[in-house]
Amino acid sequence: MRILIVDDSAMMRALIKRVIGLTELHVDEVVEAADGAEALRILESREVNLLLTDVNMPGMTGVELLREIARLDRWPDLVRVIISTDGSASRRDEAAELDVRCYLEKPFSPEVLRHVLSQAAGSLQS
Amino acid sequence: MCSAKLPDLFSPDVTAQVAGAIASVAEKSFFAEAEPCDRARFETLEAASAWLVATVQFREGACAGALTCTVPHDLARTLLDAFTGRDPLDAEPDREALFDLVGELSNMICGTWLTRMATAQAFTLSRPVVEMVSGRPALKSAGATLVAVNDLPLAVSVASLGEDAAAAGF
Numbered sequence: 001m002r003i004l005i006v007d008d009s010a011m012m013r014a015l016i017k018r019v020i021g022l023t024e025l026h027v028d029e030v031v032e033a034a035d036g037a038e039a040l041r042i043l044e045s046r047e048v049n050l051l052l053t054d055v056n057m058p059g060m061t062g063v064e065l066l067r068e069i070a071r072l073d074r075w076p077d078l079v080r081v082i083i084s085t086d087g088s089a090s091r092r093d094e095a096a097e098l099d100v101r102c103y104l105e106k107p108f109s110p111e112v113l114r115h116v117l118s119q120a121a122g123s124l125q126s
Numbered sequence: 127m128c129s130a131k132l133p134d135l136f137s138p139d140v141t142a143q144v145a146g147a148i149a150s151v152a153e154k155s156f157f158a159e160a161e162p163c164d165r166a167r168f169e170t171l172e173a174a175s176a177w178l179v180a181t182v183q184f185r186e187g188a189c190a191g192a193l194t195c196t197v198p199h200d201l202a203r204t205l206l207d208a209f210t211g212r213d214p215l216d217a218e219p220d221r222e223a224l225f226d227l228v229g230e231l232s233n234m235i236c237g238t239w240l241t242r243m244a245t246a247q248a249f250t251l252s253r254p255v256v257e258m259v260s261g262r263p264a265l266k267s268a269g270a271t272l273v274a275v276n277d278l279p280l281a282v283s284v285a286s287l288g289e290d291a292a293a294a295g296f
């Protein structure tokens with residue numbers, strides 16, 4: 001499994017990467033991007049199975065990234081997960097329309113992130 | 127002016143909601159307890175001479191405001207160790223890491239508070255602006271939420287930025 005973490009905070013990317021390392025999931029590669037535009041470039045250049053993205057980022061936001069992924073329609077099997085401080089109902093509705101599999105609110109405990117990762121990995125295998 | 131659909135985000139009663147958001151972030155992300163304290167106790171809590179001040183702006187429609195976190199350097203370092211699993215005996219973390227940490231702290235407190243206050247609205251948050259100041263900074267509003275985390279002081283204040291700021295964006 002190849003995972004792409006998109007967050008403008010290097011600290012948050014490091015935390016997510018650390019929790020991924022604590023799971024028993026078979027992970028081939030974890031790649032990082034600081035905003036949506038960088039994430040798109042990575043998606044175009046290599047295979048990614050699981051996308052974990054923040055929402056509020058400078059430049060291209062997480063929602064704009066997901067809209068672009070949907071518009072391009074080139075990664076139908078990509079499992080999309082949002083990890084954001086914004087847990088509002090309207091943002092969650094917006095995410096559901098963009099084929100987001102899980103919505104994780106920050107702050108989260110490592111156990112909750114591990115659970116979400118396991119769920120996402122399960123949907124990759126099914 | 128904020129929409130009638132929104133609760134009053136800037137009322138004096140807001141400190142209880144902000145305190146709840148701080149407690150949630152402290153527990154889940156930093157495995158720490160945030161204990162509410164009054165201004166007298168806050169002023170007596172010892173802290174490093176350098177402080178970090180992080181501000182996040184938020185807006186939704188015609189409503190715009192800012193949340194400011196004021197954190198002493200030694201608490202920022204303690205939180206960084208808890209967040210990343212760093213060994214406290216390791217070398218002093220670099221300035222960029224501390225700024226990122228305090229920015230993310232303010233971002234999480236702001237997002238948690240807004241989600242609890244107005245779950246139907248999706249706010250847009252700015253990138254946190256972080257600065258380091260020397261000496262205990264004056265709090266930006268009388269209604270600041272004051273807590274002690276590991277017996278170190280942390281203050282969070284919120285303020286309205288008015289319709290012009292909302293229209294201008296970030």
